[in-house]
Amino acid sequence: MSASDFCFSVGVREMKILLTNDDSIQAKGLAVLWSELKEIAEVVVVAPDRERSATGHGITMDIPLRAEKSYLFDGKAWAVNGTPADCVKLAVNCLLEEEPDLVIAGINRGSNLGVDIFYSGTVSGALEGIILGFPAIAVSVTEYLNPDYRYAASFTRKLAPKVFEKGICKDTLLNINVPSIAPEEIQGVEITRLGRRKYINSFEERVDPRGKAYYWLGGDVVDSIDESSARDTDVASISKRKVSVTPIQVDLTNYRAMETLRDFFDDLS
């Protein structure tokens, strides 16, 4: 399916969107995004039955998956006991009557910038869309405790038909991060690359009532001034109160390294 197979005038009403997330089927960010998207497309929601944040691109192989039909989202929804990647895989293979035109994951509560994307269930949902051959978008807002989803939702509503019409570069998803501020305070949109976030104090060690140590994963993010002012990065855009749009590719081969390595391995084989 190439972008040129479609004409906008055919009617965006016909666009079919598979919507997922990692905060669970009862997350507010999912509901807010659905309310916008249902105005322009046929939307089916297939989302985890509980929070599956930080599951990375995990899939469930040791227990069987269940898909419970939900009354939410006009009854076009399933809750799955799996990860976002499971949801997309199961939706496309078993639940949907027709293939989606677009896979959207979000709106995630909390940003997915820089290396965050490796841990992110939200990005993973979109990635599974790409792996299965569909254009895909991941959307996050930068606030965890009291997020403002409004701009992220309306922006995605404008973006979806454009992606449907024009397509995205092959094997590439769009990772969108939106400042969690009032829509009128958003300072624009930037096309970005992944920044380099650093986390410190990753673990907090505690002792249980029986005297044994345990560790809570925590970690404060430290975006240095260098990073916040770095050219073109998602981290920098967010710090300027702008929306960041980062194209993420599926092919992780480091092609430049291939040449270097050929010398490296001369005497190994």
Add this chain to the structure above:
Amino acid sequence: MSASDFCFSVGVREMKILLTNDDSIQAKGLAVLWSELKEIAEVVVVAPDRERSATGHGITMDIPLRAEKSYLFDGKAWAVNGTPADCVKLAVNCLLEEEPDLVIAGINRGSNLGVDIFYSGTVSGALEGIILGFPAIAVSVTEYLNPDYRYAASFTRKLAPKVFEKGICKDTLLNINVPSIAPEEIQGVEITRLGRRKYINSFEERVDPRGKAYYWLGGDVVDSIDESSARDTDVASISKRKVSVTPIQVDLTNYRAMETLRDFFDDLS
């Protein structure tokens, strides 16, 4: 720490390796690799307490992590109730007395080729090493049921000091796949890019004793003739009974797409 900070003559004996996997601390592939590596380095094992295959780059945030000291591996080992990424993070932040020179994950039972790497706990362990700033290697053999680890183990033993000495390209891990055949049948080593595997029949639908449907994730891999004969791919190397060495980068930005997208977004902000 750059490659040039080290001289091979300082003695590879001093090399410190953090070893992990996703098949659990009691997996044979881990033991076989450890037996080789302990001859050339100080090895500490920090591995999941149970199989954590296909966990992708998941990390554990909803329960605390525990690290049980193990008598295995000369007592320099911990079993962690988490994913391979958790293991590496916890090892570096809390368990190891000194930073490792190299993080190695494996030997995995079953190949990690093409898009497999997104789901792979093994690759994820190495990736976490890179994210934390250490050179890293992921090693897998292509057989699940009755794997031959011998060549993979001896190859990694030869490779580790070279990586220690020369370094790998920045922010890049080496993903090694080794045919599960007798060492003398291995046809050489190739530097490769990620191939494109396709899976079909992803789910098997069954009905439980109460009449409700459930789904087992399965999936047969289909490496088409095109793919097996494609130039430079990991899939093709394995089909020729060669070891594949694929450099994998952490930066997933699609830089070429950034330009295209700037036009795309002209009328969106």
